[in-house]
Amino acid sequence: MARVAILGTGLIGSSIGLRLKQSSEIRDLEVIGHDRAYDAAQYARKIGAVDLIERDPAMAVRDAALVILAAPVLANHRLMADIANALPDGAIVTDTGSTKAETMREAERVLPDRVSFIGGHPMAGKTESGPKHADAALFEGARWVVVPETDAPESAIEAVLHVARSAGAEPMFMDAEEHDAYAAAISHLPLLMSVALFRLARSSEAWPEMSLLAAGGFKEITRLAATDPSMSFDIASTNREQIAHWIDRLRETLREVRDYVTDKSHEENLFKLLAQSELEYGVYRGGKVGREVESGMQDVSGFDFGSFLMGEALREKMREITRDQEERMKRLDQEQRSRRNV
Amino acid sequence: MARVAILGTGLIGSSIGLRLKQSSEIRDLEVIGHDRAYDAAQYARKIGAVDLIERDPAMAVRDAALVILAAPVLANHRLMADIANALPDGAIVTDTGSTKAETMREAERVLPDRVSFIGGHPMAGKTESGPKHADAALFEGARWVVVPETDAPESAIEAVLHVARSAGAEPMFMDAEEHDAYAAAISHLPLLMSVALFRLARSSEAWPEMSLLAAGGFKEITRLAATDPSMSFDIASTNREQIAHWIDRLRETLREVRDYVTDKSHEENLFKLLAQSELEYGVYRGGKVGREVESGMQDVSGFDFGSFLMGEALREKMREITRDQEERMKRLDQEQRSRRNV
Numbered sequence: 001m002a003r004v005a006i007l008g009t010g011l012i013g014s015s016i017g018l019r020l021k022q023s024s025e026i027r028d029l030e031v032i033g034h035d036r037a038y039d040a041a042q043y044a045r046k047i048g049a050v051d052l053i054e055r056d057p058a059m060a061v062r063d064a065a066l067v068i069l070a071a072p073v074l075a076n077h078r079l080m081a082d083i084a085n086a087l088p089d090g091a092i093v094t095d096t097g098s099t100k101a102e103t104m105r106e107a108e109r110v111l112p113d114r115v116s117f118i119g120g121h122p123m124a125g126k127t128e129s130g131p132k133h134a135d136a137a138l139f140e141g142a143r144w145v146v147v148p149e150t151d152a153p154e155s156a157i158e159a160v161l162h163v164a165r166s167a168g169a170e171p172m173f174m175d176a177e178e179h180d181a182y183a184a185a186i187s188h189l190p191l192l193m194s195v196a197l198f199r200l201a202r203s204s205e206a207w208p209e210m211s212l213l214a215a216g217g218f219k220e221i222t223r224l225a226a227t228d229p230s231m232s233f234d235i236a237s238t239n240r241e242q243i244a245h246w247i248d249r250l251r252e253t254l255r256e257v258r259d260y261v262t263d264k265s266h267e268e269n270l271f272k273l274l275a276q277s278e279l280e281y282g283v284y285r286g287g288k289v290g291r292e293v294e295s296g297m298q299d300v301s302g303f304d305f306g307s308f309l310m311g312e313a314l315r316e317k318m319r320e321i322t323r324d325q326e327e328r329m330k331r332l333d334q335e336q337r338s339r340r341n342v
Numbered sequence: 343m344a345r346v347a348i349l350g351t352g353l354i355g356s357s358i359g360l361r362l363k364q365s366s367e368i369r370d371l372e373v374i375g376h377d378r379a380y381d382a383a384q385y386a387r388k389i390g391a392v393d394l395i396e397r398d399p400a401m402a403v404r405d406a407a408l409v410i411l412a413a414p415v416l417a418n419h420r421l422m423a424d425i426a427n428a429l430p431d432g433a434i435v436t437d438t439g440s441t442k443a444e445t446m447r448e449a450e451r452v453l454p455d456r457v458s459f460i461g462g463h464p465m466a467g468k469t470e471s472g473p474k475h476a477d478a479a480l481f482e483g484a485r486w487v488v489v490p491e492t493d494a495p496e497s498a499i500e501a502v503l504h505v506a507r508s509a510g511a512e513p514m515f516m517d518a519e520e521h522d523a524y525a526a527a528i529s530h531l532p533l534l535m536s537v538a539l540f541r542l543a544r545s546s547e548a549w550p551e552m553s554l555l556a557a558g559g560f561k562e563i564t565r566l567a568a569t570d571p572s573m574s575f576d577i578a579s580t581n582r583e584q585i586a587h588w589i590d591r592l593r594e595t596l597r598e599v600r601d602y603v604t605d606k607s608h609e610e611n612l613f614k615l616l617a618q619s620e621l622e623y624g625v626y627r628g629g630k631v632g633r634e635v636e637s638g639m640q641d642v643s644g645f646d647f648g649s650f651l652m653g654e655a656l657r658e659k660m661r662e663i664t665r666d667q668e669e670r671m672k673r674l675d676q677e678q679r680s681r682r683n684v
Contacts, residue, residue: 074662074663074666077666078662078666081669123555123556123557124557124558125557125558125559126558127559142557143554143555145555172554172555178551181548182548182551182552182555183555185542185543185546185548185552186543186552186555186556186557186560187555187556187557187559187560189539190539190559190560190563190564191559192596192599192603193535193539193563193596194563195599195615195616195619196592196595196596196599197531197532197535197592197595198619198622198623199595199615199618199619200527200588200591200592200595201527201528202619202622202626204527206523206524206527208631208632209520209524209632210524210527210528211626211630211631211632212485212514212631212632213465213485213487213514213524213525213528213529214465214528214529214631215465215466215467215484215528215529216466216467216468217467217469217529217532217533217566218528218529218532219627220562220563220565221532221535221536221562221563221566222532222623223562223563223623224559224563225619225620225623226620226623226624226627227616227620228620229613229616229617229619229620229655229659230655230659232616233609233612233613233616233659236602236603236612236616237603237609237612240603240604241604243600243603244600244603244604246542247596247597247599247600247603248600249542250538250539250542250596251593251596251597251600253538253539253541253542254534254535254538254589254592254593254596255589255593257534257537257538257589258585258586258589258590258593260578261534261578261579261582261585261586261589262582262583262586267575267579270575270578270579271571271575273537273541274537274569274571274574274575274578275571276541277537277540277541277544277567277571278567278568278569278570278571280540280544281540281564281565281567281568282568284544284553285561285568288553289550289553289554289556290550290551290553290554313571313572317571317572317575320416320420321416324416324419324420327423
């Protein structure tokens, strides 16, 4: 009988459990669940994400061939220390944490040589947390970053690739530092930006009025503020430098946007920025990602339709603005004349 | 027969048209549609949002008792100039633009005294634009800001309140400057922040890799980058000062968040920020808006359950961090001893 232990039966752990149990590839699979919050483990068992639950993480991993750490990053580090001595020889340990470099170092430091550690990060999630929101289809089509230890045996890597693939995800090998740099830009920065915007609006004296006016756009853009604070804290405190770097760059970009907005001589730049973003966002949401990006907006003949469209829109907008200004000048001029004639 | 002219049959104009036509209160209502893009007007007629279409805005308003300007802000200003002489005596003109102060000034300057202008802004929308996405239920439960001219007759105000209410919205009187200040914080800043984040990530050399990793959170938080650039431009160029003010404040908040992330001595502040945001966001999404906010998290006895919960979470997290640090120190100490003993 194959035994898998899932430590942390929140949204991610329970979703993996559900999927593993549904997959018919492994016969007689037994999944042991542990969660610091006992009711979360109980709920995971109720929905069939795990078969058994265990209060003590060391007991949970005793006979496990594969251990999946699915708690927030720092909690995963604590779990490593808790299970280190109890892990069977040859066990494979993986995780689903949002940052990778510190976790790889922690595994190297804490786990015994007789087990292998393969870092992992399924790039999927929801704002809602906990096993109540578990979904076997959560990882469908998502990338699942895989970061093997330098000396990891092929069989250990294969086991983790198998989990990722059977969850419907596409595994993607990556260096831990590389992962953390990218994740800072497309995941950790958005999270903190969402928090910053919500705090800013919420702490304004006009919040009672603002909250009445705020429509879908505001609710959506601040939604990441609902992320479990323990998870956010663990992310921030294990990827400090990369996050700081991207906050700095965002502040710089915002300063530039501010200049475009305030300085009338930048009207053309402002429109270009808005039109180019709309166009490229459309291309991105249309599915052009990865290496396709480079050929993004050019057809076979090399004609760049996107730039052509944007150029047209820009010329049209600039004509309108010029016309508006000319008409305003003409009107002012007429008003002055008629005043003089009075 | 009551005649209403809708100038600009995009998402907002067509949705208002659909709703007006569905409302049984007005018998023999005839809605005339105009759009600079003739196919948008044709589509609006096809779905029954307007009865007739008219290429010339001046012709469209000839016999209209009520004129609704539903194009982007600067296009609404151009339309005012186009229709000024053709408006019938006593006509009521309103708009649905995203900024109000410049539009009120423009109406004062351009429209004849024999008509009334009541500014309006339904606080609802979608990223998708155009009559294809028209939805009679779009304004259901939303606030509809109403900004009357100083000398507007009661009957004109009542007519606009009627449109808002029959669309399912809740009218809210507001001063134009006040509206623009609030809208800058909860609508215009999120829009430009979304654009800034998308531009920043998209222009990175690592975008091919990042775009593969980006999951739901990134897609959602950058979704406002898909806003029609003409609409965004018109917003930015008619609310420059308020937007600049809020960009400055956001940059300041981000600098503070950055300090919390980089400086280990701020760990408590970082966790507090994250936990408080999560808690307050929950209260906000739970429906506490407007004046309810002040009593937000206190029950009748004055006991602040939110602060209590947060205090508990904070103490727990700080205990964990301290324990982690102590254990790390112990381990380091043991390692040093054993090295010395070698």
